[in-house]
Structure formats: C-alpha cells, structure tokens
Amino acid sequence: MAEVEQGCELFSAGHRACGGCGPALAARLLLKATGKNVIIAAATGCMEVFSTPYPETAWGVPWIHSLFENPAAVASGIEAALKRQGRTEKVVCIGGDGSTLDIGVLCISGAFERGHDITYICYDNEAYMNTGIQRSGATPYGASTTTSPVGACSLGNPRPKKDMPAILAAHGAPYVATASIAYPNDFMKKVERAINTPGPCYIQVHTPCCTGWGFEAGETLNMAKLAIETGLWVNYEMVDGVVEKAKKVSRKPVEEYLQKQKRFRHLFKPARRDDVIAQIQAIADANAERFGIDIKRKESSE
Amino acid sequence: MLEFMEGSHAVAEIVKRCRPQVIAAYPITPQTHIVEDLAQMVANCEIDAEYITVESEFSALSACLGASAAGSRVYSATTSQGLALMFEVCFNAAGMRQPIVMTIANRSLGAPLSIWNDQQDSISLRDSGWLQFYAEDNQEAADLHMIAYKVCEDHDILLPAFVCFDGFILTHTYEPVALPSQEEVDAYLPAFSPYQRLDAADPLSLGMYATPEYYMEFRYEVDRAMQRAKQAFIKAGREFGERFGRDYSGLVEGYRLEDADTALVAMGSICGTAKDAIDEMREHGRKVGLLNIRVFRPFPAQEIADALKDVSTVAVLDKNISLGNGGAVGIEVKTALYGSGISVYDYIIALGGRDVRKRDIVAVVDLAEKGEGDIFYGLRTEVL
Numbered sequence: 001m002a003e004v005e006q007g008c009e010l011f012s013a014g015h016r017a018c019g020g021c022g023p024a025l026a027a028r029l030l031l032k033a034t035g036k037n038v039i040i041a042a043a044t045g046c047m048e049v050f051s052t053p054y055p056e057t058a059w060g061v062p063w064i065h066s067l068f069e070n071p072a073a074v075a076s077g078i079e080a081a082l083k084r085q086g087r088t089e090k091v092v093c094i095g096g097d098g099s100t101l102d103i104g105v106l107c108i109s110g111a112f113e114r115g116h117d118i119t120y121i122c123y124d125n126e127a128y129m130n131t132g133i134q135r136s137g138a139t140p141y142g143a144s145t146t147t148s149p150v151g152a153c154s155l156g157n158p159r160p161k162k163d164m165p166a167i168l169a170a171h172g173a174p175y176v177a178t179a180s181i182a183y184p185n186d187f188m189k190k191v192e193r194a195i196n197t198p199g200p201c202y203i204q205v206h207t208p209c210c211t212g213w214g215f216e217a218g219e220t221l222n223m224a225k226l227a228i229e230t231g232l233w234v235n236y237e238m239v240d241g242v243v244e245k246a247k248k249v250s251r252k253p254v255e256e257y258l259q260k261q262k263r264f265r266h267l268f269k270p271a272r273r274d275d276v277i278a279q280i281q282a283i284a285d286a287n288a289e290r291f292g293i294d295i296k297r298k299e300s301s302e
Numbered sequence: 303m304l305e306f307m308e309g310s311h312a313v314a315e316i317v318k319r320c321r322p323q324v325i326a327a328y329p330i331t332p333q334t335h336i337v338e339d340l341a342q343m344v345a346n347c348e349i350d351a352e353y354i355t356v357e358s359e360f361s362a363l364s365a366c367l368g369a370s371a372a373g374s375r376v377y378s379a380t381t382s383q384g385l386a387l388m389f390e391v392c393f394n395a396a397g398m399r400q401p402i403v404m405t406i407a408n409r410s411l412g413a414p415l416s417i418w419n420d421q422q423d424s425i426s427l428r429d430s431g432w433l434q435f436y437a438e439d440n441q442e443a444a445d446l447h448m449i450a451y452k453v454c455e456d457h458d459i460l461l462p463a464f465v466c467f468d469g470f471i472l473t474h475t476y477e478p479v480a481l482p483s484q485e486e487v488d489a490y491l492p493a494f495s496p497y498q499r500l501d502a503a504d505p506l507s508l509g510m511y512a513t514p515e516y517y518m519e520f521r522y523e524v525d526r527a528m529q530r531a532k533q534a535f536i537k538a539g540r541e542f543g544e545r546f547g548r549d550y551s552g553l554v555e556g557y558r559l560e561d562a563d564t565a566l567v568a569m570g571s572i573c574g575t576a577k578d579a580i581d582e583m584r585e586h587g588r589k590v591g592l593l594n595i596r597v598f599r600p601f602p603a604q605e606i607a608d609a610l611k612d613v614s615t616v617a618v619l620d621k622n623i624s625l626g627n628g629g630a631v632g633i634e635v636k637t638a639l640y641g642s643g644i645s646v647y648d649y650i651i652a653l654g655g656r657d658v659r660k661r662d663i664v665a666v667v668d669l670a671e672k673g674e675g676d677i678f679y680g681l682r683t684e685v686l
Binding site: 038085 | 323324326347350351352354355356357358360364365366367368369370371372373374390394398402500501502504505506507508509510512513516596602
C-alpha cells in the first residue's frame, strides 16, 4: 500500500460502472493494495465491461481479459512465463461469482492443484449481473433473480451459496480469505497477505450490487456492513485450511438486511413469509456457530 | 543426416529446438507421444521451458495465451475432441493476435467415438483466424513447425498456427527424418521478440471489449494479417529451403501436373499414396497429377487456380465433411475455380481412419473422368 502515492489511483475514475457499484470499489481497493507491480487476468463480466470499453481503460496496471471461464488458466501461463523470464510481478485473477463459482471452476481447480503462485480475487455480487441478474452458485437462498424468480410455486433461489473458499482450501491453498468492501482496510491487508504468500491464494470479497439487489446507490456500504452484522456474510481467513480471525459481531436479525433489498421483497409483501425468513436466519446462525463470530456479553465489542 | 524416428518424436525434437519457454498440453490420443517426449526433455533439462500439466485442453490453450501475452514463446499440441474443447480459446487467441504454434495430430470427431485419422478437427476451425499448415510426411511435419514460428511471430502477421499432421498415419509411423542442429535452428529462428507484452513497467490492457463502432475493424485487421501471411510463408519457406535444402516456398505443391488432364487435390499424408498411384497411372498413359494444399489458411485460391488452369477435371479428396454441404476443401476449390470451366468433383474419403490404398485413388480418378463425384467414396454397401 505504501508504494501508492496519495491521490494516485491505479484504477481510474471515469469507467462505466453504475453509481454505487460495489465491484468498482473492490477494484480500486485491490490495486491500492497490490501497487504497480502486478499483472491482472480478468474474467468476462461486469467489471471487465465497465472498465475497458475500447479504446478506453480504467486499468493503470497491465491487464488481460481472454474469456469468461479462463482467467485462472491464463494466469497460470502468465505466472509460468514470468518465472521463466525471471520477472517479479505478482499475478492476480479477478472474476465475478458466476465466473468463479460456476463456469470457471475447472480452470481454478487446475491452477490451484498445480500450485501456481497466483492470487484469485472473486468479487461476489451474488448473481450474473452483467447479463441481467440471473442466479449463480453464489446467489443466497430465497433471493429473487431473473432465473430464480418468485412465482406461484417459487420463493426465489432454492439453494444456499456454494462454499467456494472451503473448496479451494481443500485444494491445499495456503491462504484463503473472505472480505467485504465495508471493511476496506481489512480487504487490502488480506490482498497484501495473499499476494505475498507463495502459492495459489483466494479472496472472495462481498460486493453488493445496487442494481441487481434493488437498493439505493448510496446504500452499498451499508448493505455490505449489514451482511456482516447479520452473519449472512462472515469475514475470515483460512491459513493452510484452518479458519483464523473471523470477524466478531453483535448480530442483528437477518430481516434488517433482507427487508432493505428488492430481491427479498417477496418475503415481506404481499404477505410476510416468516418460514423463509426463519430459514435464512438459520443460515446466519449456522455461520455464527461455524465461525464463532458472536460477541459474548463479557467481551468488549470490536 | 537422416535418422529413423517416429513422427511424434521428430516433432518433439524440432519443437525442443524452437525453444518454447512455456509448454501447456493435455494428453489425448494420438497426440500423446509428442507431449510425453517433451515432458521427458523438460525432466532431463534438455529444454529450458515451463511445462504446465493442465487439467484440460481448454486450459492448455488459455495458459498458452497468457504466457504468450506475457512475452514468452509457447507451444501446445492437441487433436479432435481436445481441439473442439479449445474452440472458444482458438477464436480468442487469434483475435488477441498471439503467435501460438500448436500441433494438430489430426483425428476424427465423435460421435461415434473414433480415435482414428481424418481432418475434421482442424478443418472445423477454419474460420477461427489460425493459420493452417498440412504436412505430407514426418519431415515436412517437423520442418513446418520452424516455419510456423517464423511466420506467426512476424510483427506484420501476429497470428497463431496449427501444424497439422495425420494422427497415427504419421504420428506413430517411423520414417527417416533430417533434424537440423540447435545452432542451425537458432540461426533460422531467432529468439522470440514480442510485439507487446504484459509488463508492469509499461502497462497496457489486452482483450478489451469492442462496441459495434470498433468490432468490425478488429476482424478486418485479422483478415488482412491472414492475407499477408501468404507472402510471409513463401518467404519463410524459401529461406528454409536455402538453409536446409528442402523448399517450402509453395502454399500449394504440384506433382506431375505439367501435362495433366485430371488433377487430384488433397492435403496431408494421403498425398503420398496419391503420388504413388499417379506414377502407376502415368505408366499406363493416364495424364494425372496432384495438387497438395500445404497451406489451407490463408486459402491459396489464386495459387490453386494458377496450378490447375490447364486441367479439365479436378478430383478433391476430402478427409472431412461440412455436413449438409460436402467436403470443405472441395467447396473452397470449387470457389477458387469458379468460372474456369474445369469440372470439379468432391470425394468424402477416409473418414474415421478408413484406409486408402493406391487402388482407391485410381478408382476416384476413374469416377471423376466419368463425371461421377460429390459422393462419399467407399461406403459399406448396407447403407446404400
């Protein structure tokens, strides 16, 4: 971080992201953390499209986009080439949750199994936003998307989020972490740690999408924070497969998060669906139990 | 000095001498011997390369693309289903102007599953922006790799290339091959000098998206580079001949065409069989010749028209089929000869590894001279 001059942004303003875009903030924070000595391999998706409409680019570092599902494989080649050439740039992949958890899993699994010295950043906005808000493997239970719509016989997405960090930890990744744009310093510290850890590392950063989730553009950071505060998103680190440093919270009920987003509106109108809200609360409770995030009464709050 | 060796080994030996810095490949029959040989060379420190044992052909080519963009000479090899899995990356690598050289050990595509030879795999990628070279024998297969790197890496070209040679028929066959020394290869093929590369000292964005205002011009530029590749190949093939005594300055190569009435047109190893059959037919007074299409992309339409201008009948041997419209080579040869008055007949032949003998070549010539063509040759009678 220190090497980036104050006021000098490697991810430039003037790109085409929506106002209040969570992923755009993640990109900016990411490059603040990596500094200039990095090569980015990007997946097709919102971030790629809004940041590189030819002939303009927002990227002040070397950046390559090939396809939707292959940044981990492209990065494998880049890393091998740099090694052979004796170069020192860090190699960082960026993909959305659709690219990372769904269509790109083969390439990511291969790259992690082979042990390339790369860092993979998944910006998780919990659906295919670039194509118009279709559900992905990262879409939360109960969310209405254009391919998991609410209907007479549907309550929205029928499945919980795929646990990609655990999948990559199971590959033997030395460092796996989750982060949130609501906690920028934490995200940047994790990026620094990942790129300086030899071997394949993974960070999944929660990046709310005002357009896809249905909230006001000025609420992006609040939404990210509420996800943490309800236990529906947990910030943690896994070192050699062992969970460390999960962020503790005084948990709020999940409905404080759900009721602020149009994708969950059907849980409150026309009739309140306490049964579904309870199921989502159970997901948060299970997260809290698994990661031990609940602040006990005697502990001082963070 | 001629050495007796397997085709795959000859290719691996020449690839080694081309000094790729990154090799990424996934095993698939009948390409395996090439990538096994290269892996052993890396294991023995005979070759100074990173060898990425990818989890799929899709990642093999994706990794090559990344390594090439980072400024390294790269190599891969595949065939058939593997090439089909690379379909998306093939178009992408050409559009991104990466000079990747990839061997295709030509094999049929399923269904039904078949590991045997035809040329459906590479032919099916004819619109992808890859140069396509077809070898008649193992010497040519080896030599074409050196030429391919030279043409692809030319800053006026910057396109990827398939070097195609027939699966099993060549890959697993032992033939005498002359291998140039490392010094000779180095003198012909200098170290890779990338036109641009991913470099933190000079940041650039590669693979941006293009709106309708810009997209067509990118495709136009690729097509222009394809057209320029004809002259680049001729130049590189001529220089190869001057250095090594084997001239490849022709995009096509004629055999006994000078006074021919009937010409066969073919690609790959079937040309060897055709030449023997032609020699025998010539002994019986039949004026038959052969045109071997060495470079299928860019398509040498003018060179084909020039080479065949004096024949009256053309029989195209197609080891592929564009289902619903005949063989791909036949379609393109007919286009090249449009308006010439020459009768052009197409024969779908040798699909899925069916053997072709000299008598089959004679039978095709008989059919063409009777005006019977645009057929599958040699079908089992129960389907007729």
